[in-house]
Amino acid sequence: MSDTTPTATQLPAQSPPVDPAQTTAAEHAAAALAPAGGRIPFWSGAGGEGARRNLGLLATLVILVVIGIATRPDLYGDANWVWGNTLTILKLASVVGVVTVGMTFVIIGGGIDLSVGAIVALAGVWCTTLATQSYGAGGMIFSALVVGLAVGVVNGVLISYGRLVPFIATLAMMVAARGLAAQISEKQTQVSNSQFINGLASTKVLGIPLLVYILAAVVLAGWVLLNRTTFGRRTVAVGGNAEAARLAGINVRLHTLLLYALSGLCCGIAAIMLTAQANSAQAAMANLYELDAIAAAIIGGTLLTGGRGTIVGSLLGVIIFSTITNLFAINGLSTEAQNMVKGGIIVAAVLVQQVQFRGLGGRFGGKRASTA
Template sequence: MSEHSTDPGTNRAPDLGAVENPVAPTTGTIQVERTAAESGRTSRGAGLMSGAVGRNSGLVLALLAICAVGVATAGDRFASIDTMVTILRLASIVGVVSIGMTFVIIGGGIDLSVGAIVALSSVWATTFATQTMAEDTHWIVMVFVALAVGGACGLVNGVLIAYGNVVPFIMTLAMLAAARGLAEIISERRTQIVNVEGFKDFWTADVVGVPLIVVIFALVSVGGWLLLNRTTFGRRTLAVGGSPEAARLAGINVKRHTTMLYVLVGLLCGLAALMFLARTSTGSSTHGTLLELDAIAAVVIGGTLLTGGRGTIVGTVIGVLIFSTLSIVFVLNNQDSSTQAVAKGLIIVVAVLLQQRLARRSTS
């Protein structure tokens, strides 16, 4: 009889612990736990790289590469505090508009009229009547006019797109033509000078040595990130862009939310117009020319899908910095705008390829 068989006299099972090796199960458990921990760390790392960090890594590498080229070709002229401030000033206006464009594209739309809205807002805020009223009361009148004009244009876009079922591309293209034409009519194609001293003193001031428009860009970026990632508005934007029908069935008023997205980008265009006034002290129908293309390019290479449903504010900010840094590098090296345009196209392709490669590596 085997020593492991049941004792017929006592009908008890034998003591297996006295025979089997008690160390084996413990060693096996430790190995399983170590494997699980390593697998968990790998999964967390893969998830991190496939998320925002992975998508932005290619952009950071592209930005660092451009900075390296700037240092190598322009030396101390590029690697200076003044140049860094110039880059940020150049990025500020495009950056503010790009934040609004990010929300619109994530929500499944697009806005080709942002440059024209900026021009119209700048012209309307610097008309003789507006500036006279500002001098008689307070320069804040000019701020209100610029924001009101931008918000009104965004409202028209949003209502006709959401409730009139006009395709966003067509509606915003029509607004582009109309707003630019109205700006030319109001200004009579003349540059309007800002004469309100209080306005100029405030908007051209520095905050701890940093230009106010750069501070505004930083605040809008932080606010945009919080709005997209920490509020119901941001979650609804992602839902509407991902699947409008599913968002509607979930109880989201898709039409109203779409309208709000276009009003948001319109208000930011009004803010960008004020930043134009601060930088140039003029209102002009030529302000914001091709601004929509720069904004869309920054948003797309920043990782936001043109089909909607996914996007990142951080990526958009890095995309804007890439283009502004590239512009400064070309200026310092006396390169023409045509060469700069070709380089912009190459930067877009390289950044997208790097993002795709990092995403494939993280998933594998």
């Protein structure tokens, strides 16, 4: 007779019931935060969409160059003129390009910033006051960056913690910042006396303007931040599904604040660049830069509803618009016609986005696709 006493069978502990909606949201967030190694191959499917889109933008640039050759063969026949004109286009794109990098982050994160032009103006006016210029070039650069960053933080606080709609908050900031810039400057143009600041626009390194190098540095930093850091993955997650990001442990409010702070910092950099180009600053500077930056981001493939976009695409969008402006200038066409063409391009880009987004939604069972 065995001494062993039978024991009750141990059953595995059961976890509490989980809300299916929360499970799905958490899965979406985990997918957005996952490293790039598990994504769809580079060229095929949704994973290659960014590469295909960028090639399309490059093809658009080639078409614009062909149009330029056809309409002004006398100019494009001169190799020196072509090189100089290319540098002019890049220099023209540099200031708006820096603003567009910050705008791209904001839009990918599910927001919008209508105040970027006004922030550039306010930072430019602030850094060219006599009091600020008395501290030299270092004081001017520092003040422009701090003003841009501070206004961006205010936008972020109003949107994240004040629960204001981004459109309304940044629209109010656009009006307020322009008004403050006009009051500080007394509606006068403030001349920059700093030889260092003024020389930024005329200095060339290896034959390329220094402003182009600044743009390249900002674009490279933005690309690394978006594609190679946790901050970038969280930006995509917040823009793709804010509730899912919250369930995944992301502080959505703080992250949104940081996105607007980043946009403001880019505006501070752009203010220095624009002041260097004009050797002065005024409250009316950087007019409609917000529309140019948003349009360039859209052309580059950034989804207006958030969750998708690329820095390279936004840069190509800026260069395309700068090339169009240059093409109209060398052909003596009016600004009104140029604006109509730009408007048509923006509408076409949004329509293409909608068609692509519907296709992705149907392909993946209606789930939202987000790519960095």
